Amino acid sequence: MKTLRRCERFCDCYRIHIRKLSVISDNKPEPSLVENVVHVERVSNLHYLLQLCAKTRSSVGGRACHAQVIRVGWEMDVLTSNMLINMYSKCSLVDSARKKFNEMPVKSLVSWNTIIGALTHNAEGQEEALTLFIQMQREGTPFNEFTISSILCKCAFKYAILECMQLHAFSIKAAIDSNCFVGTALLHVYAKFSSIKYASQIFDSMPEKNVVTWSSMMAGYVQNGFHEETLLLFHNAQFMGFEQDAFMISSAVSACAGLATLVEGKQLHAISHKSGFGSNIYVSSSLIDMYAKCGCIREAYLVFQGAMEVWSIVLWNAMISGFARHAYAPEAMILFEKMQQRGFFPDDVTYVSILNACSHMGLHEEGQKYFDLMVRQHKLSPSVLHFSCMVDIFGRAGLVHKAYELIERMPFNATSSMWGSLLASCRVYGNIELAEIAAKHLFEMEPNNAGNHILLANIYAANEKWDEVARARKLLRENDLKKERGTSWIEIKNKVHSFTVGERNHPQIDEIYAKLDDLVVELKKLNYKVDTSNDLHDVEESRKQMLLRHHSEKLAITFGLMCLPSCIPIRIIKNLRICGDCHIFMKLMSKFTSREIIVRDTNRFHHFKDGFCSCRDFW
DNA sequence: GTAGGGTTAG
Incomplete structure (x- = not known):
């Protein structure tokens, strides 16, 4: 007992x-x-x-x-x-x-749900999970919210959006669509299929939302390029009293990277430290990317070094890509070696970044060396992106025939970006014959892109083929093709000021034009001559000079000089490539005002200091 | 007893 x-x-x-x-x-x-x-x-x-x-x-x-x-x-x-x-x-x-x-x-419903959940966790099991779900239907076992949410997120991507819509319809029929898990899974799937409208409709109609719902919606927005909406949602979540987690912070930081809003990015960096997410891989890699995309490569490197404890391949890739973006090819190459010394093997993303670094510095031999290394040593199969980088490398280095040969013999169909890169290189190196071939393909692929017509016309103009220039102009006029309007942004005291070419709406625009006129007078003393060779407008020379003078980045830099203290660099973001005249203007301006000027255009960063640009006039 | 979210790439 x-x-x-x-x-x-x-x-x-x-x-x-x-x-x-x-x-x-x-x-x-x-x-x-x-x-x-x-x-x-x-x-x-x-x-x-x-x-x-x-x-x-x-x-x-x-x-x-x-x-x-x-x-x-x-x-x-x-x-x-x-x-x-x-x-x-x-x-x-x-x-x-x-x-x-x-x-x-x-077997009970829980047995089915548990095995389906188990299978969805790895890619090999997802097909089987779907088969089990179908088997459940055939056997007449009713599913519930657990079944649908498991199936949706992990398996639905294997199929098309129609299958996801069918699962959505199933959940409505079973009256489980208002369940928080099901709703979150649905909006996640729609966002993955880039149906951001459906995703946000589901988000808005959900009766109950939790922190995962909010962060899924933010991730959906940021992955589809809706950066402003991401930040708005982040602030709303804060307002609603949801504590920010690492998921939300990494999405918000990525949004800041997209918008190049340094002030908000820095605030998020502080929040991540305060919340104890400083060592989170996702937060750290998005912070590195954000600083690099905001023009602060030193700060990006500090975050990279600070994340030493939790290094992952993504952190290395983010830093190498940052260096590439700023055309710091030697630094990118050193990091490429270092990562291997620390036991990390480069992956396909690393190679896209390192090839990009070579491209911006005109290093075609090094580029070819990395391409060979990727195939021979690391046994990676080059993707269309890697070939695109190689076309860019050869073209920028002046080897336009080699770039064309590569397009002809690669195992993919050429993309518009490849032909665009070749056309741009033909303009720099004056190859009309290849330019016409590239343009022909581009016109077929992007008939409404005025930039391609303008680029070809520029090549004709540079070679004094005036009949062809006139033909190109006529084509642009007849088809009413207009180039995207040049716009530049500058962030001052937490507010983003935007300027379009010939801006009239900014509240201080008169003051800005007056200041710009004064600056041009000063720069002319430093031998500044307005370079109108890139301007195709069918107008007189004096009008062309006026149009160039009012390019958006010139207005933004003038406003920056008026508002920002002399000790800090002026950072400008542009939606198009910087033109030759603005590039000379910025170089002279950095010398005349002793200011550091950083311009991010669609291709890369330009750091202007003491009359020189980091791109060494190669862009 | 079972379910949902994030980073790097011309």
Whole structure:
């Protein structure tokens, strides 16, 4: 009798111990607990222990539990079997989970949901998960919100948006579409298919939203280029009292990178530190990218160094891409070597970045060396992006025939960006013959892109082929093709000021034009001559000079000089490539005002200092 | 007992 009581106390003691651990523990169960699992003969104790093993991903404890289940003959118990499947799933032992599921003579909805959930966690199992879902339908087992949310996010991408819409319809029919998990999964899927309108409709109509819903919507926006909406949502989430997590912060930082809003990006950097997400890989890599895209390559490198503890390939890639963007090819190359010394193998993204760095510096031999290294040493299969980089490298280095040959023999169809790159190179190196070939393809692929027609006309103009220039002008006029309007942005005191070419709406525009006129007078003393050779407008020379003088980046720099203290650099973002005249203007302006000027155009960064540009006039 | 979210790429 006394022994029995002692045994009961022993079991009770375990029950309390296991129960406490299953609620609070983030660590694996102590080895003694796992060893003593054989003593636990109460079903509730085993259940607690199974939960604990699933939570802590302890396969040793989990297998011991399974052995105990068999020993005491609870194999047929549905609840216990479900817990075993879940434990195996969390311990990444999918085969064991599948075996247990198949052995069950009677399955509950939870059994189906658990095995489907287990299969969705890796790419190989997703097809099987979908098959099981279809099998469920055939067998007449009703699904619920758990089934749909598992299936939606991981498996739906294998198919088209129509399948996702069908799953959406299923959930409406089953009246589970208002469930928070289902809604979040649905908006995530629609955003992945770039149907941001549907995603935001679902978000707005959800009766209950949690922090995952908000961060999924933010991620959806930022991945589809809706940067302003991302930041708006971030502020709304703050207003609604949701504590920002690392998911939200990384999306918000990416939005700042897209918008090049340095002030807000810095605020988010401070928030991430304060919230303890400073060492999160996603936050760190988006911060590196944000600083690089805002023109602050030193700050990007500081974040990179600070993330030393948690280095991942993405952090290396983000930094190499940052260096490439700023045409710091030697730094990118050093990092490329260093990453390998630290045991990281370059991946396809690393190679896109390193090739891009070579392209911006005209390093065609080095570019070819990296391309060969990618194939021979790292056994990576070059994608269309890598070929695109190589076309750019050869073209920019003046090897236009080599670029064309590569387009002809590569295993992909040429993209418009490749022909565009070749056309731009033909303009720089004056190759009319290849320019016409590239333009022919471009006109077919992008008939409404005025920039391509203008580029070809510029080549004719440079070669004094005036008849062709006139023909190109006529074509532009007849088809009413207009080039995207030049716009530049500058951030001053947390506010973004935007200027279009010939801007009239800015509240201080008269003051800006007056100041710009004064500056031009001063720059002319430094031999500044307005270069109208790139201007195709069918107007007099004096009018051309006026149009060039009012280019958006000139207005933005003038406003920056008026508003920003002399000790800080002036940062400008532009929607088009900087023109030759503005490039000379910025160089002279940096010398005349002793200011550092940083311009981000569509291609790259230009750091102007003491009359020189970091691109060494190669862009 | 079972479910949903993030970073780097011309």
